[in-house]
Amino acid sequence: MQRNPNHTTIVTVEKVIEETPTVRTLVYSDDVMPNVLPGQFAMVWIPGVNELPMSVMISQESGKAAFTVRKHGAASTGLFNIQPGQKIGIRGPYGNSFDIKAGKLLLVGGGTGLVPMMRLITNLTPSHDVTLLIGAKTKDEVFFEDLANQLLKDNKHQVLVSTDDGSYGENGFVTDLVEKLVSENHFDGVYVCGPEKMMYKTVQSAHSRGIFVQASLERMMKCGVGICGSCCIGEDLVCHDGTIFDGEHLSKNKEFGYFHRNKAGILENY
Amino acid sequence: MQRNPNHTTIVTVEKVIEETPTVRTLVYSDDVMPNVLPGQFAMVWIPGVNELPMSVMISQESGKAAFTVRKHGAASTGLFNIQPGQKIGIRGPYGNSFDIKAGKLLLVGGGTGLVPMMRLITNLTPSHDVTLLIGAKTKDEVFFEDLANQLLKDNKHQVLVSTDDGSYGENGFVTDLVEKLVSENHFDGVYVCGPEKMMYKTVQSAHSRGIFVQASLERMMKCGVGICGSCCIGEDLVCHDGTIFDGEHLSKNKEFGYFHRNKAGILENY
Amino acid sequence: MNDTFKKGTRESNQLLYSKLGSIYTVDTNLATSIGSINLERPVMLASGILGISLDVFNRLYRSGAGAVVTKSLSTEPWEGYPNPTIFGLGGGGWINAVGLSNPGAANFAKMIEPNKDVPIVVSLVGSVPEDFEQMVKEFENCKVTAYELNLSCPHVAKVGLEVGDDPELVKQIVSSVKNTTNVPVIAKVGLGTTHYLKTVETAIDSGVDAITAINTVRAMAIDVETQRPILSNKFGGLSGTPIKPIALRCVYEISSKFDIPIIGCGGVSTWEDAIEFFLAGASAIQLGSAIGDNWIDVFSQINNGISDYMKKKNFSTIKEMVGLAKKS
Amino acid sequence: MNDTFKKGTRESNQLLYSKLGSIYTVDTNLATSIGSINLERPVMLASGILGISLDVFNRLYRSGAGAVVTKSLSTEPWEGYPNPTIFGLGGGGWINAVGLSNPGAANFAKMIEPNKDVPIVVSLVGSVPEDFEQMVKEFENCKVTAYELNLSCPHVAKVGLEVGDDPELVKQIVSSVKNTTNVPVIAKVGLGTTHYLKTVETAIDSGVDAITAINTVRAMAIDVETQRPILSNKFGGLSGTPIKPIALRCVYEISSKFDIPIIGCGGVSTWEDAIEFFLAGASAIQLGSAIGDNWIDVFSQINNGISDYMKKKNFSTIKEMVGLAKKS
Ligand SMILES: Cc1cc2nc3c(=O)[nH]c(=O)nc-3n(C[C@H](O)[C@H](O)[C@H](O)COP(=O)(O)OP(=O)(O)OC[C@H]3O[C@@H](n4cnc5c(N)ncnc54)[C@H](O)[C@@H]3O)c2cc1C
Ligand SMILES: Cc1cc2nc3c(=O)[nH]c(=O)nc-3n(C[C@H](O)[C@H](O)[C@H](O)COP(=O)(O)OP(=O)(O)OC[C@H]3O[C@@H](n4cnc5c(N)ncnc54)[C@H](O)[C@@H]3O)c2cc1C
Ligand SMILES: Cc1cc2nc3c(=O)[nH]c(=O)nc-3n(C[C@H](O)[C@H](O)[C@H](O)COP(=O)(O)O)c2cc1C
Ligand SMILES: Cc1cc2nc3c(=O)[nH]c(=O)nc-3n(C[C@H](O)[C@H](O)[C@H](O)COP(=O)(O)O)c2cc1C
Numbered sequence A, B: 001m002q003r004n005p006n007h008t009t010i011v012t013v014e015k016v017i018e019e020t021p022t023v024r025t026l027v028y029s030d031d032v033m034p035n036v037l038p039g040q041f042a043m044v045w046i047p048g049v050n051e052l053p054m055s056v057m058i059s060q061e062s063g064k065a066a067f068t069v070r071k072h073g074a075a076s077t078g079l080f081n082i083q084p085g086q087k088i089g090i091r092g093p094y095g096n097s098f099d100i101k102a103g104k105l106l107l108v109g110g111g112t113g114l115v116p117m118m119r120l121i122t123n124l125t126p127s128h129d130v131t132l133l134i135g136a137k138t139k140d141e142v143f144f145e146d147l148a149n150q151l152l153k154d155n156k157h158q159v160l161v162s163t164d165d166g167s168y169g170e171n172g173f174v175t176d177l178v179e180k181l182v183s184e185n186h187f188d189g190v191y192v193c194g195p196e197k198m199m200y201k202t203v204q205s206a207h208s209r210g211i212f213v214q215a216s217l218e219r220m221m222k223c224g225v226g227i228c229g230s231c232c233i234g235e236d237l238v239c240h241d242g243t244i245f246d247g248e249h250l251s252k253n254k255e256f257g258y259f260h261r262n263k264a265g266i267l268e269n270y
Numbered sequence C, D: 001m002n003d004t005f006k007k008g009t010r011e012s013n014q015l016l017y018s019k020l021g022s023i024y025t026v027d028t029n030l031a032t033s034i035g036s037i038n039l040e041r042p043v044m045l046a047s048g049i050l051g052i053s054l055d056v057f058n059r060l061y062r063s064g065a066g067a068v069v070t071k072s073l074s075t076e077p078w079e080g081y082p083n084p085t086i087f088g089l090g091g092g093g094w095i096n097a098v099g100l101s102n103p104g105a106a107n108f109a110k111m112i113e114p115n116k117d118v119p120i121v122v123s124l125v126g127s128v129p130e131d132f133e134q135m136v137k138e139f140e141n142c143k144v145t146a147y148e149l150n151l152s153c154p155h156v157a158k159v160g161l162e163v164g165d166d167p168e169l170v171k172q173i174v175s176s177v178k179n180t181t182n183v184p185v186i187a188k189v190g191l192g193t194t195h196y197l198k199t200v201e202t203a204i205d206s207g208v209d210a211i212t213a214i215n216t217v218r219a220m221a222i223d224v225e226t227q228r229p230i231l232s233n234k235f236g237g238l239s240g241t242p243i244k245p246i247a248l249r250c251v252y253e254i255s256s257k258f259d260i261p262i263i264g265c266g267g268v269s270t271w272e273d274a275i276e277f278f279l280a281g282a283s284a285i286q287l288g289s290a291i292g293d294n295w296i297d298v299f300s301q302i303n304n305g306i307s308d309y310m311k312k313k314n315f316s317t318i319k320e321m322v323g324l325a326k327k328s
């Protein structure tokens, strides 16, 4: 019998990798999650705590997948604190996936927004020429740089890091770097995931130049399946119509980059 | 999607064949019923009247099946009175089927007990040598004789009729004819359906001589699927474990031939 | 495996966009009326489903929904319960304890003020008549097709069923809303701890214009691996296909006992389900959970199915079907 | 197609017979107790399912049932409703209105008199205390493990829920049965028109030894082709997977509120379902509808699943699991 994606499946966290002081990767074995498409997410239940949407992180071991979580509020801290041997629940995968263009690609990830980028990379072919931008506030918060270089070893590629405080890599906002790169180079596709303002600016930089661009959006998610409405952005439901939208579509959306809805469904400014 | 056998499917009766003054065959088109195994039955809903178990009769037109019903109490009379164009509901097929032995076969049918025999015949090969006995009270009640001869035209076969009053064919009970035939001939398999006493005697005649014999039993049926228990005979549920049982098994049953249960579940004598 | 991942291969955004632009049409007369509420199509969005944004309402309306019912609104914004708030049982069954999260009536009224096209039914939840009166006033400048009083949420204390199970409170609430507005008022009932037919009777006696039956049925799910209830609230409401035979029974019982327009709700996912509800006595239906299984295409699918059925059976209006099963 | 016809290729009768001869065994301790009722295995046959012959009871017991509950018996034989009496919804859901057909207590008692092996729970239905007293007396010469008072059939007038919904009558019936026999008495409750927890409370106050929750839930199905209710009685009781989340909730609510042994019933078809009920507070479970989908093999399947689970989770008795979900 096929597994019901809406029925929580319990998995045991087998390994916890410390990425930065506030980011950890939790590895577990599963039948379904190792093979999801780049951009797909799961609803992750931390028993007794909460349930959160999480991009499905790759694992380099076969038959395994992972979540990479940043410690933030109570829920994500609950997940962050899970120890090897402890159980979490997962349902999904949910959401659509990136449309991978041929040729020269620009990937932009901020913080845990790098997670879908890692899976996107594993779905590329050696003929892809890849530039990955990693944005972080400060040196301590940079992660996945080595992993990305390793995953891209058979590709023509460059991995660039920018920190807001200049403590590592380029100095400044990653979106400035994006603007510079797209104005000076030809790209066949741009993919971005991270804080909304970062995605908004990246989409603007690319779309205004007619470059194909896709962003993976985050919104408050309760059901993940297109029932509850909590993830709506304009007339789209991020969990079901997205999470990935392309520049053309986003350019017509009045909320993207400016508003999101809180737990009560009230529009709030970013 | 596969049709749910327990969900009533509505079919339209297309043709009504008058077999005798009290027996009619109702022909309808359907996807499932034309292909059931010999011995299987359906639960037939006569809207506003009742629902009855009925052996699935063959139709000689492809894509069609039929029920052959004897007018008796209110329910069967309701079915008997259905006119072409009227709708009935069917669910099933239910029950098991005859194990067809190779060689020389004796088929014994009384009244509408002939219905499974007709389908059994269509499942035989030309190498079968077939004797079909048709038992009836009187000449008026004989039916399916021509049909059987026609269906068996490529086989070595004989169709014998016996009437209790001798008004047609052999004179006497069909079970006397059975006893005579099995005592004088070799048979590889005996199949019987009809009134319980007739089945009981036929099973005795054959089983006591070590001949493989199967009888298709009738009991009060409400659910047809092995839930309600109304069709029980000893520890068997006729709808689910049967309707077809073989001589070996029946010879150990204390109720076969003697008792059946009424609508309240009380044992009554035959 | 295939099914799980098909979702990933989405239609290009362009296609999606153009699809959304078109408006659902059908060549039969699907119009229905629930008392004085006239709808072009009989399939409504149930309360609490995708119901917090006017843009989404527009989209659903264009997809074929005859009307949309808003998330149940309260006087103040509510965050609802923490996740997990929803659990899929498979086979079209769901349990939820969203906990009536909503932006509050005032915020919501402001949001839908621009609405001109979509028939919006505003669902309200509260504990005392004053709550309801106050909220109705917030909507004075909005195009509101009807108010639906949620007397039947099975998993939030002090509102919902705790109100619906108290006949005196039902009477006060219905009467006060009726006195506050001329917009039609619907009472939404469910299986509570007192006889729901009593609630229906009280609501009717107090002047309600129509009944929606039913809400979710109180239920729960426990995870055997971790040995705990799955929903953060432990209890939730069962919706979807499992409750359809129960909802259908309620519609049949209400329509047999009272002369009041009924909206059937609970487990509708196919056109056959919708027809069953009409035959049992409903003038329109609402659906929610089916969207989780068939997405919003379910509106056009059901409308088309109803349309084909009407042609085949020679019905020229929905009305002709309403309550037919009681005649047999 | 294949599935439909597989049923036709039955095991040879010889095989069937020898299979029946063997007795289900398992290498873990599946014993449980419901108050003073001790069972070797926790999975019971629910009332009304295959329950009219001692031979069948024997077969079910050998197949792994821990006990069998009889069809609900009345003082007089009842024919029940005409067919159609049962309707399969698919996906493990059923609606039935058999109408409590049964041979009457006296006939039934005579039939089970020879019983020595099978733990038989005698289910009784009636309208007044005298009915129950009289029936209990019929069974004086029988090995009866417990009586189960059916206070909750949702589709037969004057008995079942009409009794369960009347606290005064519940009190009288339970008290009089308790005064008539020393055999443990179980009250079977369901979702009626009054709060079922009230019925539970009344039954407990009147001395009942255990509670079975729940019975079927009143429901209906309408055929869209002929536009009529399918069951001859129009209304029936919904059973099987659709009601499991509701039944589970009731068990959890009862066990949270009262200190009484509980038998969970409603939609159990897998070992996970059984475990969920234990975790919610049930000491044993009953099942019926699952037999319609998985045949009587369901008893050994569930027992084996429970056994494996207990090994994996290091439970040495069922008791250890009972109510665990309430601790989280
Ligand atoms: C599709 C998707 C994929 C994501 N992938 C990752 C990932 O791989 N790694 C990662 O660390 N984070 C990821 N997130 C973000 C994550 O779900 C949480 O939003 C974040 O961890 C903050 O949660 P919190 O409980 O700590 O926040 P809280 O302190 O409880 O709340 C802070 C804010 O977090 C957001 N939030 C809280 N709960 C949710 C929720 N259920 N859904 C959406 N937003 C919520 C809200 O904006 C809230 O106001 C993803 C979010 C989405 C929508
Ligand atoms: C597997 C099976 C296949 C059958 N196939 C045929 C067939 O092809 N043609 C045919 O004419 N008849 C068939 N019958 C018999 C048929 O189902 C009815 O029993 C018979 O028609 C009498 O019904 P009635 O309503 O007229 O009887 P009533 O007057 O209502 O009752 C007379 C007796 O008929 C029997 N009966 C009534 N209802 C049922 C029921 N639901 N299940 C079993 N017995 C019942 C009872 O013994 C009852 O006492 C079959 C029965 C079974 C069990
Ligand atoms: C996620 C979710 C949220 C709901 N929220 C509300 C609500 O706010 N108000 C309300 O009256 N009903 C609410 N309901 C109940 C639905 O409106 C509907 O009555 C119920 O789901 C049965 O219909 P369905 O089977 O088509 O989903 C909610 C149901 C779901 C599944
Ligand atoms: C065909 C049928 C007959 C039933 N008859 C009775 C009955 O006589 N007495 C009773 O207490 N419950 C009766 N029930 C209810 C069951 O005992 C049980 O409570 C209900 O079916 C829920 O369990 P399930 O989902 O495992 O079937 C009947 C159920 C079915 C399906």
Ligand code: FES
Residues within 6 Å of the ligand: A220, A221, A222, A223, A224, A225, A226, A227, A228, A229, A230, A231, A232, A237, A238, A239, A240, C050
């Ligand atoms: S999270 Fe519920 S609709 Fe998207």
Ligand code: FES
Residues within 6 Å of the ligand: B220, B221, B222, B223, B224, B225, B226, B227, B228, B229, B230, B231, B232, B237, B238, B239, B240, D050
């Ligand atoms: S007819 Fe119900 S068990 Fe056989």
